[in-house]
Every structure is written in structure tokens, then in C-alpha cells.
Amino acid sequence: MxxxxxxxxxxxxxxxxxxxxxxxxxxxxxxxxxxxxxxxxxxxxxxxxxxxxxxxxxxxxxxxxxxxxxxxxxxxxxxxxxxxxxxxxxxxxxxxxxxxxxxxxxxxxxxxxxxxxxxxxxxxxxEMQSHLAALQARIQPHFLFNSMNTIASLIASNPEQAEDAVLDLSELFRASLRTSDQLIPLARELDLCQRYLAIESLRLGPRLALDWSIDDGLERQAIPPLTLQPLVENAVYHGVQPRPEGGTVRIKVESRGGFVYLMVQNPKPEDHSDLHSGNRMALSNIHARLQALFGESAVLKHSHQGDVYTVTLRLPETRLQP
Incomplete structure (x- = not known):
């Protein structure tokens, strides 16, 4: 220059x-x-x-x-x-x-x-740190109350399951309070999603079906913390919970053409305005952090196809050192 x-x-x-x-x-x-x-x-x-x-x-x-x-x-x-x-x-x-x-x-x-x-x-x-703090502070009250009620109901009937749920919930809160990390391994973010879904599975039972498809060798892929978990949370809250018959949340991660694609799918709710209002904060925060960290190479988009709502995240293939 x-x-x-x-x-x-x-x-x-x-x-x-x-x-x-x-x-x-x-x-x-x-x-x-x-x-x-x-x-x-x-x-x-x-x-x-x-x-x-x-x-x-x-x-x-x-x-x-x-x-x-x-x-x-x-x-x-x-x-x-x-x-x-x-x-x-x-x-x-x-x-x-x-x-x-x-x-x-x-x-x-x-x-x-x-x-x-x-x-x-x-x-x-x-600004990126403020977006991260805003996203990390957005653990929904409804999720906390539902989780505590679920744990309370399990204490007498299944104390071991209640203990596991408490550990999963504490890990979610620990992740929400950890603001120093800008990038974490994908394996840690997936573990957080699994802990969240384990708690929701206790509450929703067979109404919540999960479909995981994760390519091998992506454990060290760099991803901002609390990027995938809020998308999974919205998929459960807006796509599965309102339906009496429940639905399937699909999580797919694959590597293609020098990029890593993360896809979250859920049934499209009947009330589309509720979906947009629920997703707006999470999507805007995630998009802002991706642009700050990766620039134009990172893409976040959502789409409707039939009765399926899909959020796709594209990240440059970057490995963190162990």
C-alpha cells in the first residue's frame, strides 16, 4: 500500500x-x-x-x-x-x-x-464482543424453567438422570459465561449441542427426534462459541415444541471445496412470523460475529423448502492447533 x-x-x-x-x-x-x-x-x-x-x-x-x-x-x-x-x-x-x-x-x-x-x-x-455477550446472555428463561421443572420431576423417579441433567445444564451456563474465546473447536460446540438436546429430550421425550450427520476429521474446525447451539435451540423451540406430534431436528456438518458447511433443519412451524421473530436475534448476532472473524468468506442463510426450515452456515476450513 x-x-x-x-x-x-x-x-x-x-x-x-x-x-x-x-x-x-x-x-x-x-x-x-x-x-x-x-x-x-x-x-x-x-x-x-x-x-x-x-x-x-x-x-x-x-x-x-x-x-x-x-x-x-x-x-x-x-x-x-x-x-x-x-x-x-x-x-x-x-x-x-x-x-x-x-x-x-x-x-x-x-x-x-x-x-x-x-x-x-x-x-x-x-462490537463483536458485545454481540457475543448479547448472544451468550440470551439463555431463554423458558428453557431454564422447563429444565428445572424436568430435573425436579426426575429427582424422585430417576436421580441419576436428574444428576446428568444438572451437569448438562451447568455446562451450558459455563459456556454462556465464557467470553474470552473467539474461536473454539467444532467438537466443543457439538458437545454443547448434545448436552442441550439431552435436556430437551428429557422434557419432550419421543416427540423430539434427532438426526446427526457429522463428517470425520472436523473436530478441530474453528467456530465461534455459541454459534450452532442457538440454531439448534431455535429449531427445537420453534420447530418441534409447538407440534403435538413433534418432529425431527437434523444437524449435518460436512467439508466441501475448502469450506465447512453446517446445516440445521427442523419442521417449519405454522406461524411463520413467530419463526422470524424468534430467529432474528440469534441470526443477526451470529452473522455479525462471523463477518468480524472471517469476513466475506463466511455465509449464513436460511430457507424454506416445503415443510422444512433450514439454516446453513458456511465457514472457511480452518483448523485450531491442539
Missing amino acids: LLITSELLVLVLAIVQASDRWIDWNYFALLSLFVQWTTLTSAALICLLRNRLARLSAPRATLAIAAIVVLDVLAFSLFADSVLHPQPGVIDWQAIIKKLLLALLITLMVLRYFYLQHQWQQQQEA
Whole structure:
């Protein structure tokens, strides 16, 4: 970016310099050589000193970087002046001072750009964290109350099953409170879905049928936490629970063409507006986090086909280190 930007600046100056034609190619060639050398060497020096610069405050780091660039431009200006004007003791200080002032102004503009870009990235990070916090805080009260009632009914008849349900519920709450992880292995998210579905199976019984299809070798696939579980929760709450006969929730994960596709299917409820209002918050939060982490390579879409509602999630195939 620095090279292209500097070359565009040289092109503008060469056009302005030309008086009787569109562009002064000799001026363009000489200035390009000078600007590219100063840009590359200044960038190299700043990169070599970046660890020390990172320990400075923003104003001091700005002054240090500006000093590096100005000194670098001064050195090349003196060298270029000695080559173009080889007379000993003859130095065009006015031209050199102009170059130094121009280099200082450009450096401050570039640093301002990087500072604004850094602020924008921090804002994106904060928004992503707020989306994650909002999603993690959305453990539905109805699910909590239903789970507690189910556990209470099992304490007398099946205490071991009640204990397992308590452990599953505690794991769901532990995941909702863990906000430090931006990406987790797919295996952990699938385990969370299985714990959630185990609790719902206790309540819904045979009305809730499950169909799992998970490709092998995707255990370490990177996925944002609480991405698949809210989709499964909505599938149960909006697709299975309202139907007296129940229904099937299908969860399919496959790798294809450098991407990992996650699909959640459930029966389409009769009240379509209820489906949209229930899914809106989860889908918007998940979409925002995917865009912040993966950019345009991540896709989230939902569709109706017959009496089946499908949510499809596409992630770039990325493995987390163990």
C-alpha cells in the first residue's frame, strides 16, 4: 500500500511539474527512484524497531517514526544531491528542506490513517464482543424453567438422570459465561449441542427426534462459541415444541471445496412470523460475529423448502492447533 500510494503521489507531482506536456517522464523516473528507496528503507527501519516503538506512548512513537523518516530522507537527499550536483561544497539546501517538509507531512498523514484504522479495528472488536455477550446472555428463561421443572420431576423417579441433567445444564451456563474465546473447536460446540438436546429430550421425550450427520476429521474446525447451539435451540423451540406430534431436528456438518458447511433443519412451524421473530436475534448476532472473524468468506442463510426450515452456515476450513 505504501509503495502504490507513494508512486501515485510521484505521478501527480510529475504531471504538475510538466509545463508543455502531460507528464515529465524524466522527473517521474528520478523522483520514483528517490521516493521508492526512501519509502522502503524507512519502512524497513520502522519494522526493525517496532518492538521498541510499541513500548512508547502514541505521541512519542509518532515523533520517533517521524524522526526516522526525516533522517532517512535527509540522507538520501544528500546522496542524490551529490550525484546530481557533484560540485564540492554546493548543496541545494532549499530543495532538501522542501523534501524534508513534504516527507514529514506525508508521514503524519500516513500515521493518522493507521491510527484511524487501528481505532476502527478496536471498534469492530468491541462490537463483536458485545454481540457475543448479547448472544451468550440470551439463555431463554423458558428453557431454564422447563429444565428445572424436568430435573425436579426426575429427582424422585430417576436421580441419576436428574444428576446428568444438572451437569448438562451447568455446562451450558459455563459456556454462556465464557467470553474470552473467539474461536473454539467444532467438537466443543457439538458437545454443547448434545448436552442441550439431552435436556430437551428429557422434557419432550419421543416427540423430539434427532438426526446427526457429522463428517470425520472436523473436530478441530474453528467456530465461534455459541454459534450452532442457538440454531439448534431455535429449531427445537420453534420447530418441534409447538407440534403435538413433534418432529425431527437434523444437524449435518460436512467439508466441501475448502469450506465447512453446517446445516440445521427442523419442521417449519405454522406461524411463520413467530419463526422470524424468534430467529432474528440469534441470526443477526451470529452473522455479525462471523463477518468480524472471517469476513466475506463466511455465509449464513436460511430457507424454506416445503415443510422444512433450514439454516446453513458456511465457514472457511480452518483448523485450531491442539
